[in-house]
Amino acid sequence: MNLLKQCQQVLEQNWKGNFTIPSPRLYPFQWNWDSGFVALGNLHYKPERSIIELETLFSGQWENGFLPHIIFHNEQKYSSYFPSADYWNSNISSLAPKQIKTSGITQPPVHGFVLEKIFENNIDKSRINNLFDKIVKYHNYLYETREYNNTGLVSIWHNWESGMDNSVWWDEILERIDISKLENIQLFRKDIYEVDESNKTRPLDLDYKRYLFLVKKLRGNKYVNVEDNYPFQVLDPVFNSILIESNASLIRIGKVLGKEVPFLQTKMETGIKSFSSILWNNVDLLYYPFDVLSQSQIKKHCSGCYAPIFTGIPSTDQVKELVRHWKNYNDNVLIPSCFPDQIGFEQKNYWRGPVWININWMIWKGLLQYEMYELAEQIRNSTINLVEKFGVYEYFDPFIKTDSKTGYGGKDFSWTAALIIDMLRSEKV
Ligand code: 2M8
Numbered sequence: 001m002n003l004l005k006q007c008q009q010v011l012e013q014n015w016k017g018n019f020t021i022p023s024p025r026l027y028p029f030q031w032n033w034d035s036g037f038v039a040l041g042n043l044h045y046k047p048e049r050s051i052i053e054l055e056t057l058f059s060g061q062w063e064n065g066f067l068p069h070i071i072f073h074n075e076q077k078y079s080s081y082f083p084s085a086d087y088w089n090s091n092i093s094s095l096a097p098k099q100i101k102t103s104g105i106t107q108p109p110v111h112g113f114v115l116e117k118i119f120e121n122n123i124d125k126s127r128i129n130n131l132f133d134k135i136v137k138y139h140n141y142l143y144e145t146r147e148y149n150n151t152g153l154v155s156i157w158h159n160w161e162s163g164m165d166n167s168v169w170w171d172e173i174l175e176r177i178d179i180s181k182l183e184n185i186q187l188f189r190k191d192i193y194e195v196d197e198s199n200k201t202r203p204l205d206l207d208y209k210r211y212l213f214l215v216k217k218l219r220g221n222k223y224v225n226v227e228d229n230y231p232f233q234v235l236d237p238v239f240n241s242i243l244i245e246s247n248a249s250l251i252r253i254g255k256v257l258g259k260e261v262p263f264l265q266t267k268m269e270t271g272i273k274s275f276s277s278i279l280w281n282n283v284d285l286l287y288y289p290f291d292v293l294s295q296s297q298i299k300k301h302c303s304g305c306y307a308p309i310f311t312g313i314p315s316t317d318q319v320k321e322l323v324r325h326w327k328n329y330n331d332n333v334l335i336p337s338c339f340p341d342q343i344g345f346e347q348k349n350y351w352r353g354p355v356w357i358n359i360n361w362m363i364w365k366g367l368l369q370y371e372m373y374e375l376a377e378q379i380r381n382s383t384i385n386l387v388e389k390f391g392v393y394e395y396f397d398p399f400i401k402t403d404s405k406t407g408y409g410g411k412d413f414s415w416t417a418a419l420i421i422d423m424l425r426s427e428k429v
Contacts, residue, residue, distance in 0.1 A: 007418070025080045032068065033108045063094075066141050069107040201349055358419060
């Protein structure tokens with residue numbers, strides 16, 4: 001079967017009537033940024049599903065605009081995921097929807113730029129209008145609740161909010177949580193039974209204990225705020241690049257719909273400046289996350305260092321510097337989640353080394369904006385070849401030349417399928 005058909009089949013199989021699960025059994029509910037990427041893939045062959053995907057996702061939006069990272073549709077039917085809906089206990093907040101259970105943390109806000117793509121496909125204007133309002137409300141929440149010191153940059157409060165769960169970026173912060181002082185956190189992990197070699201490809205129990213410690217703290221505050229000394233407060237360049245990209249889309253859509261969003265415009269302009277002053281490192285010539293508690297950058301070379309390219313934030317000179325970094329390392333062109341010379345790098349372990357399709361898709365898109373067509377095309381081809389050769393996996397070995405198994409994690413992974421469809425269907429420039 002050709003790759004396009006194979007990817008379409010994955011999206012078909014994971015479609016649940018009004019939303020798409022990321023992967024069977026391993027992730028049996030609706031995930032926030034996954035749904036955005038899936039909507040982009042569906043636009044190429046089932047465009048109606050793209051808008052339904054977002055509408056269903058926003059059925060989980062809270063009254064204050066917050067958009068959870070998991071919406072537990074039909075939670076009684078699926079028990080193959082931990083932490084479960086009951087663990088999150090979103091009902092603890094009066095702001096959470098009554099009809100459906102959700103988590104209490106969010107994920108990178110991809111929905112604005114996805115909506116713009118849907119809009120370009122001429123899908124029902126009143127439905128676009130509705131979604132537009134909901135996404136604006138979500139961005140307002142982010143700036144009103146998460147903005148750091150009027151910088152136009154927002155904080156994430158959990159490593160799961162980054163979407164790059166066990167990235168080496170978060171190691172030091174998580175290690176500050178003294179687990180010997182934790183009361184016994186019970187783990188009912190399910191993920192480890194759903195993937196091969198889980199001891200090498202998924203986070204450890206100890207990691208999960210720390211993740212749940214943070215969840216407990218957040219739950220204690222009904223997920224609405226954090227104390228000043230709450231340990232995980234980070235200005236993540238990936239999350240913030242995506243936020244700014246989505247803002248720009250909302251501003252453009254708003255102009256056509258006759259709905260101006262000056263608040264988002266101002267925040268976006270301020271945020272772009274703060275990328276230079278807070279997240280750019282002038283010595284290493286990379287973007288890094290900023291840890292609010294220690295007031296310092298997290299200086300580790302990861303795929304996220306390049307995310308601002310997606311949003312057109314760096315100057316052309318900065319992009320050239322950025323590109324030089326990863327090309328020095330990798331003749332396969334694709335960007336690994338962590339570079340092999342970094343402390344904590346692990347070849348097979350999730351966000352600690354493997355190649356992920358969504359981040360490479362973002363860089364591909366970004367390079368096109370900078371008219372770096374040749375490199376962009378190399379990324380597109382390498383990404384397509386990788387999936388063609390090894391399958392529609394969740395993540396891939398960064399040493400592509402190894403003979404052994406190269407795709408890891410969930411099989412039939414939706415965003416891999418969706419973004420490959422998008423790459424296959426995009427005209428070569
Ligand atoms: C992974 O994260 C979830 C928690 O949200 C997990 O490990 O259980 C991440 O790769 C995240 O980015 C992704 O959205 C999610 C579903 O694909 O899986």
